[in-house]
Amino acid sequence: MSWIDLVTNPKGLQEIFPEGPPSLSGVSLHELVVEREGPTVRFRLDLPAYPANPPAKWLRAGFNMVQVELLFGGVSELRLVGISTEVIADMEIRPANGVSLEVRSASMVVSAVAASVTVSVLGAYLDGGREADR
Known part of the structure; x- marks a missing residue:
């Protein structure tokens, strides 16, 4: 089972990555937000x-980062x-009475269990420090 099979709304990712789910190894984490409503972690x-x-x-906008x-x-x-x-971290999402999450980098570790x-x-932008992968 892939991580994308655990997502409640995988359609957008499946359409953009029809060859298979994108890897969650080497992701660049921009933000981690904990909210009491739910409670949720974003x-x-x-x-x-x-x-x-x-x-x-x-393509028209020249985006190179998802x-x-x-x-x-x-x-x-x-x-x-x-x-x-x-x-820069490796993220793993697994089934576990809902889902379990582990984010690991050299400087931090985040783990969670969620429903x-x-x-x-889901979007894209132009990362000026990165060459377009086209």
Whole structure:
């Protein structure tokens, strides 16, 4: 079972990555937000790979980076060890009475158990420090 099979709304990712789910190894973590409503934990991250056939509007805009926001709802456990401003991490989402999550980098570890995971935002942008993968 792939991590994308655990997402409540995988269609957008499946359309952009028809060859298979994008890897969650080497993601660039931009934001981690804990909210009491739900309670939820939200991760905003850049995926390490760009799709082979991105949407036409992404091509026209010259985008070269896919950014996704994953929302973990009904969080029952959360652990954060360490912190950094530049986090390149490996993220693993597994089934476990809902979903379990582990984010590991050299500077921080996040683990959580949640009832669900949802893609709340899926988009792209131009990362000026990265060559376009076209």
